[in-house]
Amino acid sequence: MSLAHAILTALNERPSSGLELARRFDRSIGYFWPATHQQIYRELRDLERDGLIVEVADGGGRGGKRTYAILEEGRDELRRWIAAAEDPKHIKDSLMVRVRASSSLGGDLLPEIRRHREIHARQLAEYEAIEKRDFQGALSEIRRRQYLVLQWGLHLQKARLDWADAAIEQLETLSASRGEGPIAQDPMIHDPKGTS
Numbered sequence: 001m002s003l004a005h006a007i008l009t010a011l012n013e014r015p016s017s018g019l020e021l022a023r024r025f026d027r028s029i030g031y032f033w034p035a036t037h038q039q040i041y042r043e044l045r046d047l048e049r050d051g052l053i054v055e056v057a058d059g060g061g062r063g064g065k066r067t068y069a070i071l072e073e074g075r076d077e078l079r080r081w082i083a084a085a086e087d088p089k090h091i092k093d094s095l096m097v098r099v100r101a102s103s104s105l106g107g108d109l110l111p112e113i114r115r116h117r118e119i120h121a122r123q124l125a126e127y128e129a130i131e132k133r134d135f136q137g138a139l140s141e142i143r144r145r146q147y148l149v150l151q152w153g154l155h156l157q158k159a160r161l162d163w164a165d166a167a168i169e170q171l172e173t174l175s176a177s178r179g180e181g182p183i184a185q186d187p188m189i190h191d192p193k194g195t196s
Contacts, residue, residue: 003043005081006033008052008074015056015069018044031127031153044068052077099167110171117164124157 006029010021021044022037035043047053052074057067070078095116102109127150135147 003033003035003039004047004052005078006035007040007043007047008070008078011053011068011070012075012078015067017065017067019065020067032149047074108175110168110175113164113167113171117161117168120157120160120164124154124161127153127157 006025007021010016010024010029016024018037018041022040025033025035025040044053048055048068051071053068053070055066056069057065095112098112099109101107131147131150131154135143135150139147
């Protein structure tokens with residue numbers, strides 16, 4: 001996936017100016033494909049140059065509001081991309097590497113894991129508010145597909161909260177028994193095949 005596909009998706013839903021797209025990203029698409037306003041404007045220029053979108057309105061003059069709409073060539077690109085095979089992407093998470101490093105080095109990760117837990121709790125609460133506001137009652141096919149995206153976010157935040165709660169419990173137990181000896185070594189650290 002690329003930012004271009006995210007923008008084409010948004011423009012396929014409705015024509016928008018760069019500022020409107022940036023605001024829409026902040027409220028929806030950006031939850032799972034974040035982009036800065038500068039990146040969005042740069043991508044709009046590239047998509048227009050490539051003949052996938054067109055400017056349909058201009059507020060007049062330099063700095064005026066430029067509104068873009070998707071062309072049929074842009075929809076063709078979205079159709080091609082939707083049908084293409086794509087493997088799941090690995091998630092890079094520096095907290096997991098820090099947890100791994102602490103297994104052999106020690107260190108107090110409890111404050112950072114608690115902080116991450118609070119961030120995920122806030123994000124879950126935000127998703128739940130969106131669910132309550134936008135996805136109640138009978139839903140059209142379009143809204144059901146949009147709801148699938150929100151459900152993914154809900155499941156992800158719940159899983160992260162579950163992990164944080166379990167990690168906090170285990171680290172508090174280790175902290176309470178810290179005087180009883182060194183932290184047990186992960187057998188993967190001494191893997192003779194060097195696969196860890």
